[in-house]
Structure formats: C-alpha cells, structure tokens
Amino acid sequence: MKQFFLASIVAGALALPAYAADYTIMAPAAPGGGWDQTARSLQAALQEEGISGNVQVVNVPGAGGTIGIAQFASQQKGNPNALIVGGYVMVGAILTNQAPVTLADVTPIARLTGEYEAIVVPASSEIQSIDQLVEALKADPGAVSWAGGSAGGTDHIAVGLLAKAASVDPTKINYIAYSGGGEALAAILGSQVTAGISSYGEFQSQVESGALRLLAISSDERIEGVDAPTLKESGYDVVLQNWRMVAAPPGLTDEQKAAVLADVEKLATSATWQETLKTKGWADTYLAGDAFEEQLAKDISATETILKDIGLVK
Numbered sequence: 001m002k003q004f005f006l007a008s009i010v011a012g013a014l015a016l017p018a019y020a021a022d023y024t025i026m027a028p029a030a031p032g033g034g035w036d037q038t039a040r041s042l043q044a045a046l047q048e049e050g051i052s053g054n055v056q057v058v059n060v061p062g063a064g065g066t067i068g069i070a071q072f073a074s075q076q077k078g079n080p081n082a083l084i085v086g087g088y089v090m091v092g093a094i095l096t097n098q099a100p101v102t103l104a105d106v107t108p109i110a111r112l113t114g115e116y117e118a119i120v121v122p123a124s125s126e127i128q129s130i131d132q133l134v135e136a137l138k139a140d141p142g143a144v145s146w147a148g149g150s151a152g153g154t155d156h157i158a159v160g161l162l163a164k165a166a167s168v169d170p171t172k173i174n175y176i177a178y179s180g181g182g183e184a185l186a187a188i189l190g191s192q193v194t195a196g197i198s199s200y201g202e203f204q205s206q207v208e209s210g211a212l213r214l215l216a217i218s219s220d221e222r223i224e225g226v227d228a229p230t231l232k233e234s235g236y237d238v239v240l241q242n243w244r245m246v247a248a249p250p251g252l253t254d255e256q257k258a259a260v261l262a263d264v265e266k267l268a269t270s271a272t273w274q275e276t277l278k279t280k281g282w283a284d285t286y287l288a289g290d291a292f293e294e295q296l297a298k299d300i301s302a303t304e305t306i307l308k309d310i311g312l313v314k
Contacts, residue, residue, distance in 0.1 A: 021263065022054040025246075026084040028068020030061040032182025033149065034199050038113065038244050039085045041280065045272040051263050064093020064150030070101040078251035080260055083109070087244035089153035091303045095313050096152025107248040107257060108296055110264050110288035113277065114243045115199040117158045117218035118228070122191045123211055130216040130234050133195055134166045141172035147184045147193040151177040152312050154242040155197045157303070158218055160310030165236040171311035188212065199242050200226065201281045225281075243285055245292070261289060 027039035043055040060068035076082035148155030160170040178184035188196035206212040214228040231238040307313035
C-alpha cells in the first residue's frame with residue numbers, strides 16, 4: 001500500500017505540466033508604450049503556451065531604458081528567471097546618454113519583432129500630408145514640435161533623418177521626448193505638439209478610429225492594410241525599422257543561457273505568439289543566440305554613425 005501510495009504521488013507529479021521557470025520580465029519604460037506591450041504580450045504567450053507557469057511584468061521607466069537596464073544588470077546578475085525587453089531605442093539612448101551600463105552588460109537572447117515608424121497629427125490639425133509637415137519644418141524647424149520616445153531613440157533618429165533628407169539642419173528640430181508611449185499619445189491627441197512619431201502599432205487604434213491622421217510610414221514599400229505613403233515614395237530617402245528584443249542578466253552559466261534560449265524559441269514559434277504578431281501588426285524578425293549578438297554589434301556601430309550625423313552624439 002505504501003509503495004502504491006508513493007507511486008501515485010510520483011505519477012501525479014509527472015502528469016503536471018513541467019514549467020521551465022517563473023519569469024519576471026522588466027519593461028524599462030512606463031506602461032502603454034511598445035516595450036510594455038511587448039513585455040505583456042510575452043507574459044501572455046509564455047503562460048498560454050505552458051512554457052512558464054507564472055510570469056510577472058515590472059515597469060522601470062526613464063532615460064530610454066538606461067535606468068532599467070542598469071538596475072536589471074546589477075540586481076539580477078546570475079538569475080536565469082529574469083528577462084528584460086529592449087530594442088533599437090535603447091541602443092540610441094545608451095549612446096546619447098553616455099550610459100555607464102550598456103547592452104554589453106546583459107546577455108542578449110533574441111530579436112523578436114520589427115516595426116516601422118509612423119508620423120501622425122491630430123485629426124483636428126490643418127496639416128493634411130507629409131509634404132505640408134515638411135514645408136512647415138523648412139519654414140521654421142523650431143516651430144514644429146514632435147512628440148516621441150526617449151532622446152536618441154528610434155523616433156528621435158527618424159525625425160533627424162527626415163530633417164536631413166529635407167535639407168533641414170537636424171540639430172534645429174524641436175523634439176520632445178516622453179518616457180512612455182501613453183504620455184506621448186496624450187500630448188498628440190491633446191494637440192500639445194505639432195506631430196507625433198512612434199511605431200505604427202502604438203497609433204493604430206487611434207488612426208483607425210479617426211482620432212489621428214497618418215501622414216507617412218518609414219517602410220521601404222507600402223504596407224498592406226496601412227493607408228499611408230512611405231517617406232521614400234514621398235521623396236524623403238528615409239527607411240527605418242524599430243526592432244525589439246529580449247535579454248537575460250549577466251553571469252548566466254552556459255546551461256542557464258541555453259534553457260532561456262530554448263524557452264524563447266518555443267515562444268517565438270508558438271501559435272499564440274504568431275497570432276500576437278498578426279494582431280499587433282509586428283513583423284517577425286526572430287534572430288537568436290550568436291547570430292543576434294553579431295547583428296546587434298553591427299546595429300550599435302551603425303546607430304552611433306547616424307547619431308553623430310544628426311548631432312545627437314559627438
């Protein structure tokens with residue numbers, strides 16, 4: 001009887017789902033923005049797919065993610081159950097802020113998504129086209145205010161590149177940085193700024209409802225279902241994609257890193273995540289492990305060059 005009882009316990013335990021880890025995901029920005037959306041989408045998919053039994057999301061906003069990554073690298077060292085969301089915005093912010101903690105201080109796991117930049121104005125704005133916005137920029141760069149994400153991030157870079165393409169001094173642009181997408185969106189909807197710029201997904205529902213007017217998008221060719229010209233076809237040679245990634249803390253063993261990589265790969269190929277990409281309008285740019293680390297190094301170098309060109313980094 002005793003042996004039967006023990007065998008029953010073991011069988012019952014084996015029947016339970018084998019979760020790899022209870023993850024905590026840091027979104028190094030305020031709620032409402034792209035990193036927050038990515039972290040919460042990861043949370044939902046990891047749990048729905050049974051990859052993790054319990055996933056928590058914490059927000060640590062400020063300075064383009066540099067406050068969050070510094071806290072993450074120091075407090076979570078060696079912890080295989082901690083993840084942080086980041087991306088191209090963070091690359092620029094680290095360079096612009098001359099942050100002491102960089103992406104070299106964490107363990108890059110995978111690039112997950114890519115999204116193009118969208119330029120919008122409130123529906124009440126007199127500006128009807130990207131050409132009208134650029135004309136206003138040419139007439140008086142400082143009079144055109146832009147709401148976007150953190151200084152030196154993708155949004156800021158895109159405005160600088162647009163100014164440069166339109167023969168406007170990019171150092172003269174009036175760019176207002178917000179730590180979260182929700183704050184920037186409120187400023188745009190409230191007509192506190194001339195225009196807004198961010199990843200298309202952050203504006204999609206307001207564009208579809210008619211609250212915002214979409215002027216242009218930074219893709220190399222038109223996107224199906226998005227009713228707006230590209231900057232390139234409008235005569236401004238700017239193509240830019242904002243990608244997002246997930247990283248682990250420093251100090252993981254090879255076995256721990258492999259386990260995290262395996263979980264993220266399960267996530268990236270899952271039906272739940274693929275549906276999330278479709279719903280959010282995010283491109284699947286999955287690249288993991290050594291291949292991602294190599295690409296990340298190239299992206300950091302290219303971003304430094306761009307930031308110097310538009311006067312954000314000396």
